Each structure stands twice: as structure tokens, then as C-alpha cells.
Amino acid sequence: MDTVFEEKLRSLSALATEKRSHLQTEEAVKTAVILNLIQCLGFNPFDPREVIPEYTADVGVKRGEKVDYAISIGGKIAILVECKSPQSKLSRPHASQLYRYFSVTEARFAVLTNGYDWEVYTDLDAPNRMDERPFLSFDLSEIDQTAISELAKFRKSEFDIENILLTASNLKYVSALKAEIRQELSEPSDEFVQMLVRRVYDGRVTASVREDFEKLIARSVKEVLRDKVNARLSSALHHSVMASEPEEDPDEIETTQDEWDGYRIATAIASKVIDPERVCIRDTKSYCGILIDDNNRRPLVRLYFNSKTTRYLGLFDNEDEEKVRVDKVTDLYKFSERIRGAAAKYA
Numbered sequence: 437m438d439t440v441f442e443e444k445l446r447s448l449s450a451l452a453t454e455k456r457s458h459l460q461t462e463e464a465v466k467t468a469v470i471l472n473l474i475q476c477l478g479f480n481p482f483d484p485r486e487v488i489p490e491y492t493a494d495v496g497v498k499r500g501e502k503v504d505y506a507i508s509i510g511g512k513i514a515i516l517v518e519c520k521s522p523q524s525k526l527s528r529p530h531a532s533q534l535y536r537y538f539s540v541t542e543a544r545f546a547v548l549t550n551g552y553d554w555e556v557y558t559d560l561d562a563p564n565r566m567d568e569r570p571f572l573s574f575d576l577s578e579i580d581q582t583a584i585s586e587l588a589k590f591r592k593s594e595f596d597i598e599n600i601l602l603t604a605s606n607l608k609y610v611s612a613l614k615a616e617i618r619q620e621l622s623e624p625s626d627e628f629v630q631m632l633v634r635r636v637y638d639g640r641v642t643a644s645v646r647e648d649f650e651k652l653i654a655r656s657v658k659e660v661l662r663d664k665v666n667a668r669l670s671s672a673l674h675h676s677v678m679a680s681e682p683e684e685d686p687d688e689i690e691t692t693q694d695e696w697d698g699y700r701i702a703t704a705i706a707s708k709v710i711d712p713e714r715v716c717i718r719d720t721k722s723y724c725g726i727l728i729d730d731n732n733r734r735p736l737v738r739l740y741f742n743s744k745t746t747r748y749l750g751l752f753d754n755e756d757e758e759k760v761r762v763d764k765v766t767d768l769y770k771f772s773e774r775i776r777g778a779a780a781k782y783a
Contacts, residue, residue, distance in 0.1 A: 439766050439767075439769040439770070441476065441584075441588055441591065442584055442588075442766075442769070443766065444476045445473075445476055445579060445584055445587065446579070448469070448472050448473060448476060448576070449576050449577060449578075449579045451468075452468070452469045452551065452552065452576055452577065453577045455468065456522075456552075456577075459522055459551065460522065460523070461521070461522075462519055462520065462521045462522070464522075465519065465521075465522045465550065465551030466504070466519055466551075468551075469551040469552075469576070470504075470505075470517070470519055470549060470551060471487075473576075474487060474505070474507065474517075477587070477590050477591050477592060478591045478592035478593055479507055479592050485508060486507065486508055486509075486592075487505055487506075487507055487508075488505065488506040488507075488508060488513075489504065489505055490502045490503075490504070491503050491504075491505065491506035491513075491516070493537055493540050493541055501533060501536070501537075503516050503517070503518050503533060503534065503537050504517055504518055504519040505517040505519075506541070506543070509592065509595055512542050513541045513542050513543045514542070514543055514544065514545065514595070515543060515544075515545045515546070515547060515590070516534055516537055516538065516541065516543045516545070516546045516547065517546075517547045517549070518530070518531070518533055518534045518546070518547070518548050518549075519549055519550070519551070520548070520549070520550045521550060522550050522551045522552060523550075524550050525550075525553075526548055526549075526550060526553050526555055528568070530548055531546075531548050531555075531557070531566070534546040534548060534557065534566060535566045538557075538559070538564070538565070538566035539564055539565060539566070544558055544559065544597050545557065545558050545590075545600070546558075546566055548570070551576070552575060552576050552577055553573070553574075553575055553576075554572075554573065554574050554575075554576060555570035555572070555573050556570050556571060556572040556573075557569075557570050557571065558571055558600075558601065558604055560601070560604060560605055560608060567608070569608055569611075569612055570608070570611065571604040571605070571607045571608035571611065572586050572604070572607055572608075572611065573611045573615070581704045581707070582607075586600075586603070586607065621657050621661075624650060624653050624654060624657075626646075628653075629646060629649055629650055629653055630646070632649070632653055633645070633646065633649045637649070689719050689720065689721060690719075691717070691719045691724060692741065694739075694741050694765045695717070695719065695724040695739050695741055696717075697765045698724065698726070698737075698739045698741070698765050698768060699715075699717040699724070699726055699739075701765065701766070701768045701769065702715065702726045702736055702737050702768060702775060703715040703726075705768065705769070705772045705775045705776060705779075706736060706775060706776060706778075706779035708776055709776050709779045709780045709783050710728065710779040710780070710782065710783045714728050714729050714782075715727070715728060715736060715779075716728075716729070716730040718730065718732070721742075722740075722742070723738045723739060723740045723741075723742070723750065724738065724739040724741065725738050725739075726738070726739070728779065728782040729782070734781075734782050735750070735752045735757070735778070736752065736775060736778050736779055737749055737750060737751060737752065737768070737771075737775055737778065738750030738752075738757070740759070741765075746761060747761065747762050747763070747764075748760060748761055748762065749762055749767075749768065749771060751771060751774050751775070751778065752778040753774040753775070753777030753778045753781075
């Protein structure tokens with residue numbers, strides 16, 4: 437992963453979130469957010485040969501309709517971008533203009549956004565016909581590693597249609613399933629309620645019983661999520677000291693922000709080969725250890741960040757620890773393959 441690209445995206449995410457109260461119109465979001473993201477991808481928003489504003493294509497009886505931006509690669513329209521007001525919740529009617537344009541241009545990808553919510557479409561179901569569901573959806577305010585990795589494929593220097601489509605099918609259904617799961621967790625459907633009630637209740641399911649269980653299910657979901665979060669935090673923050681290490685006074689150990697950032701980056705890197713819930717942090721006076729299964733005999737990487745002048749990583753993809761010098765916490769990405777190599781030993 438290109439760390440510069442990731443840093444630019446995360447900076448844009450932070451800026452868009454911070455300035456959200458000032459970005460109240462579609463034009464403001466276009467200038468401050470959308471064109472900036474296009475530029476992050478390596479396209480020049482000031483070159484009309486690459487980024488064409490108000491792109492027009494005649495569509496049947498719909499003459500003179502315009503899509504906000506068309507991105508051209510090698511002289512061919514590759515991506516269409518339709519922008520909506522930041523107050524708008526993206527919906528199927530918003531995508532109708534993109535749907536019409538998709539069939540009369542060479543574009544294989546169409547983007548619908550209000551500046552914060554982003555949906556990326558292609559034609560997986562039928563050639564030259566935009567799918568009804570996006571294959572990639574993300575919230576720029578809370579952009580995750582999956583979205584960053586997929587967006588990286590849209591960079592001008594890396595753009596390859598087949599490479600993008602390689603994972604698009606799975607992403608499309610994972611994205612749809614995640615949306616359905618979030619919906620069920622926030623507002624359980626009748627089908628979901630009935631399925632769970634049948635598993636735990638032997639009596640007759642009346643309307644009154646179903647109503648009572650809707651409240652119980654909503655409460656149970658919140659408690660399950662809370663317990664899972666608490667267990668994760670407990671594993672990370674209240675770890676026990678292994679017998680192989682000398683006992684240390686926890687009051688004398690301070691886990692810095694850089695060490696927490698390093699833990700999160702190492703977890704994201706290792707997540708490709710191992711369950712991220714197995715990755716734990718254990719700080720000591722000498723170094724901050726990132727471990728698998730909270731087991732000191734399963735080190736993933738060590739962060740030697742206590743010195744003000746020099747920093748090192750301890751890598752474990754080989755038999756013995758190897759220390760390498762780094763300048764900043766994001767340098768962990770430069771050793772992604774080696775960190776995944778260490779994780780693979782315990783997968």
C-alpha cells in the first residue's frame with residue numbers, strides 16, 4: 437500500500453469532518469472534498485482533458501443532461517461522477533442519471549456521492565448496464581482500510597479495469613450484507629425477530645409477544661456488541677505479564693499515541709492473514725510489544741519508540757528478532773510483507 441496515498445486520504449477525511457458545518461452546499465463539497473479526492477487519485481482537476489466538468493452526452497429523449505464530472509484516461513471516458521447535496525441521503529433515484537449515462541459512454545465505473553457517502557458502481561450483472569447495487573460503499577468521515585485499498589486501485593498510475601473487477605463481485609455482496617446487518621442491528625425486521633423468537637420461545641407467538649421480543653432483541657444486540665468491545669479493550673489494556681518477562685510496575689509504563697497508532701497499523705496489516713481480534717498490545721519499559729493471542733511467545737512486531745532520537749521496529753518473520761530503523765510510525769507499512777510473514781506463522 438502507498439503510504440503517501442493513505443496519508444492524503446486520511447488527511448482529507450479529517451479535513452472534511454472538521455469543516456463539515458461549513459460545507460452546506462453541493463458546490464462547496466465539490467470544491468473542498470470531491471475534487472480533492474480526485475486529485476488524491478492522481479488526476480488533475482484543472483486539466484479538462486482528464487477531468488471534464490458538466491459532461492454532456494445525449495441519452496435518447498433526454499437531451500442536454502449533464503453529469504458533474506467525467507474522468508478520462510488515455511482519451512477515453514473511464515469514470516463518471518455524480519454529486520449530490522451533502523444533506524441528501526443517497527438513494528436509487530439519485531443514481532438514475534448515472535444509469536442512463538453509463539449505457540451510452542465507454543465508462544466502466546460510476547460514482548455517486550454527497551461528499552461524505554460514496555457509492556461506486558460497475559456492470560457486473562449485465563455488460564454496459566450499471567448494476568443496481570454499488571460494489572464499493574464507504575463513509576469518507578470514517579474511511580476504513582478496505583475502502584483505502586480499493587480506492588488505491590483507481591489511482592491514475594495504477595488504473596486497471598480487470599484488477600478492479602477482480603474483487604468487485606465479492607465486495608458488492610459483502611457491502612450489501614454489511615448494510616443489511618447494520619439495519620437488522622439497529623431496527624430488527626419481522627423476519628429476524630420471528631427467527632430468533634422461534635429459537636428461544638416455546639409458546640404461541642402473538643403480536644404482544646413479538647412486540648416484547650423486539651425490545652429484548654434490540655437490548656440483546658447492544659449488550660453483545662458492548663461485551664465484545666469490552667473484551668477487546670480488556671485484552672489490549674489489561675493484559676497479564678507472562679512469566680518469561682520480569683514483573684513491571686504498570687504505573688511506570690505509558691503507552692504513547694504513536695504506540696497505539698503502531699498497534700492499529702500492525703493489526704490492519706496482519707488482518708490479511710489472521711483474525712485481527714487475535715492481535716494484542718502489551719507495553720513494557722523497553723518496548724511496546726504487538727502479540728498474537730496475547731502470548732509473548734508469539735510476537736508480531738515490537739515498537740522501540742521510547743527514544744527521542746532513534747526509533748526501531750523488531751521484526752519476527754525469521755527465527756530471530758531483527759531490528760530496523762524507522763523515522764515515523766507509518767513506516768510500518770514499508771514492512772507489511774514481513775509483518776504478514778510473522779502473522780502467517782500463527783494463522
